[in-house]
Every structure is written in structure tokens, then in C-alpha cells.
Amino acid sequence: MANARELALQTLTDILIEGAYSNHALSEQIEKNELTVQDKNFMTELVYGTLQHEQLLNFYVTPFFKGKVKAWIRILIQMTLYQILFLDSVPEHAAISEAVTIAKKRGGQFNGKLVNAILREIMRTPLPSFETIKDQEERLAIETSHPLWLIKLWSKQYGYEKAVQMAKANNERVHVTIRVNGVKGTREELKQKLESEGITCTYGSLSEDALVVLKGNVIQTKAFEQGWFYVQDESSMLVGRALKPKHHSKVLDTCSAPGGKTTHLAEIMRQTGTVYAHDVYDHKIKLIEANVNRLGLTNVVATLQDAMTLNERYEAESFDAILVDAPCSGLGILRRHPEVKLTKKPSDLDEITSIQKQILNTVAPLLKPGGTLVYSTCTVNRKENDKMIEQFLGQHSDYELDSTLVKRLPDALSDQTQHGMVQLFPGDYQTDGFFIACLKRQG
Ligand SMILES: C[S@@+](CC[C@H](N)C(=O)[O-])C[C@H]1O[C@@H](n2cnc3c(N)ncnc32)[C@H](O)[C@@H]1O
Known part of the structure; x- marks a missing residue:
């Protein structure tokens, strides 16, 4: 049986040194190794907890490093301190002795002694006050x-x-949320199905389509295999409702992988019309197709295409509805991807706004007069959100904000939804930070 702490250290080094994504790196180690459910949970806790508090742990440990210390040793010490400070279930002596064993195994006696000495000195010294x-x-x-x-x-x-x-x-733990596939049945039916498979879940607090999973691994259920649901944050579930395409519509989804919102739109249209789904990466088109197939949907066509060239593929005024779920800085999803706090730079924000602007400008002529365009991001940054839309409207006098958006969103958001736009903040409703703007093309 593999050692959860050792694997957590390997996962953290993959993320912090090699630049891997937390969810990918973690699932890779979990799939490769034999672990009990308890160990999988512990390892997940260690990886996300250490990443979430990385800068704080760094603040605590840095004064104790004399000279240059190997990156994996720094991470091991941070991970150990995380256990001591944040996890009631781990006694201090156990955390330290496990760390020393890992250090010896990975780097020999010298590194074992070094880790022991640093950790014991940290524990002897009072933590600095904020x-x-x-x-x-x-x-x-x-x-x-x-x-x-x-x-x-x-x-x-x-x-x-x-x-x-x-x-x-952003430092709180998140529950998995799932969106019922309305083509298969209702949210109530799904809840019963999952409960019969040993999953504990409850209704979401915002979206009419959402269930919050409190206990159990939903991905390993028959209901998942049979396409009864899609794993998605509640904020993202609001997008399909915001666009609300009519049955038999022709819909363009410009940036669609892995297909969360594409499949929701296709479900809302109840297998009528067509959602034309695009993404700029070939391997991601396969992800869209896999999700469409698992959910049993027949009204999606997924094709590789850069959204900035969609005007070369489609005639002007071809679509009843357009979704631009734009690539963004992702500052709304730090709960799930804490490593973004460490990797994102302010200059990345300017780069991404330029791409968002180009995508919006390219697809604006493709909407039929009277049609609806929804622009959304999973970020909390005005330049990518409301300011982006203001700028777009300044250059496209045939577009206006659709103030009826509020009627298609949950009542809880009616105060926050202003003039066809809504910004969700982390901590408002246990969702990601998310932005939705709904625009109409004058007809
Ligand atoms: C926010 S994600 C989309 C999530 C997706 N709508 C969903 O709900 O599952 C943004 C997507 O835009 C894609 N992307 C980035 N640049 C693009 C471009 N120039 N054209 C089309 N897609 C692009 C990325 O590959 C990524 O899959």
C-alpha cells in the first residue's frame, strides 16, 4: 500500500515545481497507486490544504532556512506544518516523524536530520503575529x-x-455539485437514484438544476455512467438558464470545452435544434464529444476552431443565440485551483482581456437581430467582466444589455443582477466567483 504523505509530497512537487494542475496531478497519483478511501481523502486534504495556505506557511518557515534548501524539502516542511497547524487529527510528533522518514527515504540520512532539526526549531519558536x-x-x-x-x-x-x-x-473546503441532465429526468429522481447508490446529497441553494454532494464518490455511480448528471459549479449552471435558447434554435458556443455549458444548452433545448460547439484545442474537442455521448445528447456538433476566426466559418446573422464563455484569468475558482494564486501574474490579465475582446468582436455579427448573446467568465476582475461589456457596447451600437436576465436567474440574485449583468463573489453563495452578462441584438 502506498504512503499518502509521500504521494502528497510528490503531487505538490509536480504542481509547485513542474507546473502541473492540482486536479490533474492529484488524480494521476490516485489512479497510479493503491490507496484506501481514507488515504485518498487524507492525501487530497494535504495537497489542497498546503496549496491553499502556501504563502502563509512560507511566511512561517522561511526564517528557519539557513542558506539554500532543496525545493522538495521546503515543500515537505510546509506540508508538515500544515498538518500541525490545521489538522486536529494529526499529532505533532506523528507529523514530524513521518516527515523525517520521508526525507531519509528520498534524500538520505543528512536530509532526514535536516528536516528533523528545522521542524523541531519551528515548533520551539512562537509563531510570528500578524x-x-x-x-x-x-x-x-x-x-x-x-x-x-x-x-x-x-x-x-x-x-x-x-x-x-x-x-x-477561497480557503474553505468545497462540496462537489452536479447538474441534473433534464433529458433523463428530474433533480428529485436523480437524488433518489444517487441515494439508492449510497450517495448523500441535498438540493443546491441557487440553481434549480443543482444537487450538492455531501458524501460519496458520484463519479463511480451507475447514474454517472448512464449520463444522469454533469459535475459543475452552481454558478456555471446559471449560464444555460441566462441564455435560455428556445427549442429548435441554432446556437453557437464559441469556447466550449469540456462541454459543461454546451451540454446544458443542448439539454434545455430537449434534443431539438443544434448547438455548434467550438474550442481551439483538438484534444479538448474529444472531451466535449465524450461528455455529449455520456449524457446521451444528439443535438451537439463539436468542431475545432479558433473563436477569433468563427466569422470565416459562419455567415453573418446565422445564430439565434451565442454563448461566449470566455477564457479568463480564473480568479473566481481559487477554491478549487489554489495553485492559480501562485502562478498567475498581473500581466496575464492584460493578455487575456485582449483575447476576450477579439472573440466578442468576431462573433458579434454572427447573431441574428433579436437574438441573445451571453458573455460569461469564472473570474472576479472588472476589466474582464462589466468593463469588457461596457467597452463592447461602446463599439457595437446594435447591441444592448438585456434587463430581463434577472427573471431567468434565481430570486436570491435579484439585487445583484443589475441591467443584464451579475457578478457572483466567492463567499456569497458557496459558488465560484462568476460573471454573466446578457445582451440582445436589436432587431
Ligand atoms: C472557461 S473555459 C470553457 C468552459 C466551457 N464553456 C464549459 O462550460 O465546460 C474556456 C475555453 O476556451 C478555450 N479557448 C481559449 N482560447 C480560445 C480561442 N481562441 N478560441 C476558442 N476557444 C478558446 C479554452 O481551451 C477553454 O476550453
Whole structure:
């Protein structure tokens, strides 16, 4: 049987040194190794917990490193400190002794002794107080393990209190949420089916399509195999409802892999009409097709195409509805992808806004007059969200915001939905941070 801590360390080095995505790196190790359910859960906790608090752990451990220390040793010490500070179930002596064993196995006696000495010195010394950090944004950044530039950006754009809310929410554990495939049956029927397979779930708090999984692995159920649901955050489920294509519509989904919203649109159209789904990466088209097939949908055509050239493929005014679920900075999904806090740079934000602008400009003429275009992102950054739409409207006088959006969203969001746009913040409703704008082309 493999050792959960050792595998967690390997996963963390893959993510932090090799730049792997947390979800991919973790599932790869879990699939490759024989582990009990308990060990899988522990390993997942260690990987996500250490990533979520990486900057805080770094703040604590850095004073104890004298000279250059190997990257894996730093990560091992951070991971061990995470267990001691955040996990009640792990006694300090057990965490340290396991770390020393791993260090010896991986790097010999010398490294075992080094890890032992550093960890024992850390534990002998009182933790530094945050009160010594006078600037409130700097303090929040360290305390909640977010890059300072991001805390400053959120404070400036949404206010300091909102930045605090988001930073804290990003460190909370998330439940898996799933969207019922309306073509197969109702949410109530799905809940019963899953319960009969030993899964505990409850209704989502926002989306009429959502179930929140409280216990059990839904991916290993028959209901999953039979295409009864799609794993998706509740915020993303609002997009299909926002666009609400009529039956028999011709819909364009410009950036669709792995197909979460494509399949929802196809379900809402109840197997009528066609969703033309595109993405710029070939391997991702296969992911869309796999999801469409598993869900048993027959009204999706998935093809490789750069959204910035869709005007070469389709005539003007060809579509009843268009979805631009744009590539974005992903600052709304840090709960699920904490490594993004470590890898994203402010310059990435400018690059992505330029792509979003080009995609919107390219597809704007493809919508029929009277048709609806929804633009969405999983980020919390005004330049990619409301400011992007303002700019688009400034250049496209044939488009206007659709204020009826509020009627297609849950009542809970009626105050937040202003003039056809809504921004969800992490911590509002236990969803990702997400933005939706709904536009109409004048007819
Ligand atoms: C936010 S994700 C889409 C998620 C998808 N709509 C869903 O609900 O499952 C953005 C997607 O845009 C794709 N993408 C990035 N640049 C693109 C481009 N120039 N043209 C088309 N797709 C692009 C990415 O490969 C990625 O799959």
C-alpha cells in the first residue's frame, strides 16, 4: 500500500515545481497507486490544504532556512506544518516523524536530520503575529495566502471588505455539485437514484438544476455512467438558464470545452435544434464529444476552431443565440485551483482581456437581430467582466444589455443582477466567483 504523505509530497512537487494542475496531478497519483478511501481523502486534504495556505506557511518557515534548501524539502516542511497547524487529527510528533522518514527515504540520512532539526526549531519558536504587519492589505495577503497584487486589485475594484470575504472564502473546503441532465429526468429522481447508490446529497441553494454532494464518490455511480448528471459549479449552471435558447434554435458556443455549458444548452433545448460547439484545442474537442455521448445528447456538433476566426466559418446573422464563455484569468475558482494564486501574474490579465475582446468582436455579427448573446467568465476582475461589456457596447451600437436576465436567474440574485449583468463573489453563495452578462441584438 502506498504512503499518502509521500504521494502528497510528490503531487505538490509536480504542481509547485513542474507546473502541473492540482486536479490533474492529484488524480494521476490516485489512479497510479493503491490507496484506501481514507488515504485518498487524507492525501487530497494535504495537497489542497498546503496549496491553499502556501504563502502563509512560507511566511512561517522561511526564517528557519539557513542558506539554500532543496525545493522538495521546503515543500515537505510546509506540508508538515500544515498538518500541525490545521489538522486536529494529526499529532505533532506523528507529523514530524513521518516527515523525517520521508526525507531519509528520498534524500538520505543528512536530509532526514535536516528536516528533523528545522521542524523541531519551528515548533520551539512562537509563531510570528500578524499584528506586526501594519498594512491591512499586506496582512490579509499573508493571513489568507493570496498574492498582494490580487488583494490590492480586489480592494480597489470592489472594496476592502469584499476582498476579505473573497480571500477567506477561497480557503474553505468545497462540496462537489452536479447538474441534473433534464433529458433523463428530474433533480428529485436523480437524488433518489444517487441515494439508492449510497450517495448523500441535498438540493443546491441557487440553481434549480443543482444537487450538492455531501458524501460519496458520484463519479463511480451507475447514474454517472448512464449520463444522469454533469459535475459543475452552481454558478456555471446559471449560464444555460441566462441564455435560455428556445427549442429548435441554432446556437453557437464559441469556447466550449469540456462541454459543461454546451451540454446544458443542448439539454434545455430537449434534443431539438443544434448547438455548434467550438474550442481551439483538438484534444479538448474529444472531451466535449465524450461528455455529449455520456449524457446521451444528439443535438451537439463539436468542431475545432479558433473563436477569433468563427466569422470565416459562419455567415453573418446565422445564430439565434451565442454563448461566449470566455477564457479568463480564473480568479473566481481559487477554491478549487489554489495553485492559480501562485502562478498567475498581473500581466496575464492584460493578455487575456485582449483575447476576450477579439472573440466578442468576431462573433458579434454572427447573431441574428433579436437574438441573445451571453458573455460569461469564472473570474472576479472588472476589466474582464462589466468593463469588457461596457467597452463592447461602446463599439457595437446594435447591441444592448438585456434587463430581463434577472427573471431567468434565481430570486436570491435579484439585487445583484443589475441591467443584464451579475457578478457572483466567492463567499456569497458557496459558488465560484462568476460573471454573466446578457445582451440582445436589436432587431
Ligand atoms: C472557461 S473555459 C470553457 C468552459 C466551457 N464553456 C464549459 O462550460 O465546460 C474556456 C475555453 O476556451 C478555450 N479557448 C481559449 N482560447 C480560445 C480561442 N481562441 N478560441 C476558442 N476557444 C478558446 C479554452 O481551451 C477553454 O476550453
